[in-house]
Amino acid sequence: MTAPFNFGQLRFLKALTEALFDGADMVISADQVVANICDLFAKVGGTKLDEIRLSLTATELVLGGPFFTEDDVAGRAEKVRDRLQNSQIDLFQDMARLRGIVYACYYGHWQPGLEPGDQDANAANPVHRQIGFTLPKFRQRGTGEIPIEAVHGREIDPAHILDAASLGDEYDVIVLGSGAGGGVAAFNIAAQGYKVLVVEAGPFYPSYAITHHELDMVASLYKHGALQTSTNRDFVVFQGRCVGGSSTINNGICLRVNEPGRTHPDALDVLAKWASIGAPVDAAAFHASYDAVQAKLGIAKIEPRSGRHNGPHLLNGWAAYAAASSDPREQRAVADWFAKNFGPPFTPTACAYCGYCNSGCAYGRRMGIAQTYLPEACRDHGARILPGTKAERIVWQTAIDGRREAEAVKLILPDGSQRLVRARVGVVVACGTIASSKLLDRSDIDGTGYQVSLNVASPVVALMPDGVGGDAWDEDQMASYVDCGDFLLESHFQPPMSMASLMPGWFADHAARMQNFGRVHSAGILFPADRRGRVKDDKLEFRLDTTDDLPVLRRAMATLTKVHFAAGAIECYPAVASGRTVTADMDIDAFFAREIREQDDITLSSSHPHGGNAINESPQYGVVDPRCRVHGTTNVLVTDASVFPSCIRVNAQWTTMAMAQYATGRSDPFR
Structure with missing residues (x-):
């Protein structure tokens, strides 16, 4: 494997690591952290590696060039504090995000063993010991608890995975993308008797190949190693890049749009909004599509025992906060446990709540696309899957009526060679927004990539009194939510690497917060930023509206912080760039008004990009028609979240699957 960084960059990375741990005890060396960073980026490679090299060079210059590495650690830390932590300059704030990578590669340290992801070799992992974390294999489970053991028999048969040698020259239907939209479409179309090829850009990773080595998993299963950002680097956009797509590495949250009793009664009616902008969807048929997906995946409300610490923290905190509120909107908020495809619950094969959802389920318990729709499509209906392959473009011919008709797809195989594969009946595009x-766009379809929406997330971490609440890391990552109408609050907690990257704070403060790993609880806000972005130069360009979005962001962050205090928190750590601590005696609303003046001032992310190829009856305003067929074509469907005409405001997995079911569940969807 080629070394990702040159000598000067390695020297700077070590100096920066030492500075970021100024005043903190390191149980592994700065050299080991740099080695972990190198391992991560060697696996990620591509344009993201080029970006990080450029960022390292620019950051070193900002911090003083070669003189930075010659300073003592305290002097380096002071420069980082002055020029990165406390800067209001957008470019410097972007550079400051390097801290998250360094901290992730310290707390994500993994000791090599006899096999990949060897938990035995990490039983005494020094970083885990430092923060009081125990790997799943060594946790004690009592009576009535689900054992952390693998469930077998749900995986895709490796015989149904193709390579270049076994790839055919033509198929009836080629499905591009194997995630929530592509997997459902592939199953439905194959079940109608069509010969289906599913093309996936990422690798095939069955559950038994997934480990708890977070750095390895994010490098292998996420697009750009979970470091994909918007063009201005203000948003981290998490997307899966593997067979099963994001359903392989998400929290399984399943919320319908405007579900009575599960959605705030004052929330925007999403389907009515779509109809008002020229994108009518048959509501009864769409909810029937939700039902069909629910039956296939066993979607149901999770067991409280699976979210036993952090889940009740949010629900109890909200109950206490809302009881003292005079805001009618807050009185009407819905607080509940999530429904998920992690079941069926209360069965021996239900979720074992190990807490590693976002780096893949190593136990085959998640009822994701790669454990349901795709295995059945292959086993029962003859579909086949081609991983590690990029779809370059759709090749057209002219139909009798003058419209364009997909004739073939140009593929780039893992070895870089190109192959033209014919589609006798049609093509389904489901690669993600x-x-x-x-x-x-590469296939000469006009108007793509506009009006992209995000459900924007940001965390607030809370320190609890000693002995209160239990170890939040020993449970399902996300368990409960509160729908406040114009934003959601969602409980969440991550294993060490992921938690370190989102934990606010710098230097010894960050280390102290991580060493309280067993005493902190966490939750995040989720609010809709409707049609603010576009895909430009192969990346997402996205800016929040200062009049409409930033006030909601500030209010959501303030509300969540108050909920933490209502639940008994001692202090809170919102993800503001400064890393400042909030205490209960502060004016919390005023704090967020000062700290969040623009989107650069806070860590923002999204796992739910949608829109860009919206449904609309008119080709002037949308890319696909109400049946998800690309305007002006006879046989190309789009069945992923990119067809959503506006922001759906809730987690997108179930709605994406329902949209694919809605588009392809009927007989002969290409007619």
Whole structure:
């Protein structure tokens, strides 16, 4: 494996690591952290590696060039504090995000063993010991608890995975993308008797190949190693890049739009909004599509025991906060446990709540696309899957009526060679909002990639009194939510590497917060930023509206912080760039008004990009028609979240699957 960084960059990385741990005890060396960073980026490679090299060079210059490495650690830390932590300059704030990578590669340290992901070799992992974390294999489970053991028999048969040698020259239907939209479409179309090829850009990773080595998993299963950002680097956009797509590495949250009793009664009616902008969807048929997906995946409300610490923290905190509120909107808020495809619950095969959802389920318990729709499509209906392959473009011919008709797809195979594979009946595009927009654009479809929406997330971490609440890391990552109408609050907690990257704070403060790993609880806000972005130069360009979005962001962060205090928190750590601590005696609303003046001032992310190739009856305003067929074509469907005409405001997995079911569940969807 080629070394990702040159000598000067390695020297700077070590100096920066030492500075970021100024005043803190390190149980592994700065050299080991740098080695972990190198391992991560060697696996990620590509344009993201080029970006980080450029960022390292620029950051070193900002911090004083070669003189930075010659300073003592305290002097280096002071420069980082002055020029990165406390800067209001956008470019410097972007550079400051390097801290998250360094901290992730310290707390994500993994000791090599006899096999990949060897938990035995990490039983005494010094970083885990430092923060009081125990790997799943060594946790004690009592009576009535689910054992952390593998469930077998749900995986895709490796015989159904193709390579270049076994790839055919033509198929009836080629499905591009194997995630929530592509997997459902592939199953439905294959079940109608069509010969289906599913093309996936990422690797095939069955559950038994997934480990708890977080750095390895994010490098292998996420697009750009979970470091994909918007063009201005203000948003981290998490997307899966593997067979099963994001359903392989998400928290399994399943919320319908405007579900009575599960959605705030004052929330925007999403389907009515779509109809008002020229994108009518048959509500009864769409909810029937939700039902079909629910039956296939066993979607149900999770067991409280699976979210036993952090889940009740949010629900109890909200109950206490809302009881003292005079705001009618807060009185009408819905607080409940999530429904998930992690079951069926209360069965021996239910979620074992190990806490590693976002780096893949190593136990085959998640009822994701790669454990349901895709295995059945292959086993029962003859579909086949081609991983590690990029769809370059759709090749057209002219139909009898003058419209364009997909004749073939140009593929780039893992070895870099190109192959033209014919589609006798049609093509389904389901690569995700960004990749689908790029593919359609390369295929000469006009108007793609506009009006992209995000459900924007940001965390607030809370320190609890000693002995209160239990170890939040020993449970399901996300368990409960509160729908406040114009934003959601969602409980969440991550294993060490992921938690370190989102934990606010710098230097010894960050280390102290991580060493309280067993005493902190966490939750995040989720609010809709409707049609603010576009796909430009192969990346997402996205800016929040200062009049409409930033006030909601500030209010959501303030509300969540108050909920933490209502639950008994001692202090809170919102993800503001400064890393400042909030205490209960502060004016919390005023704090966020000062700290969040623009989107650069806070850590923002999204796992739910949608839109860009919106449904609309008119080709002037949308890329696909109400049946998800690309306007002006006879046989190309788009079945992923990119067809959503506006922001759906809740987690997108179930709605994406329902949209694919809605588009392809009927007989002969290409007619």
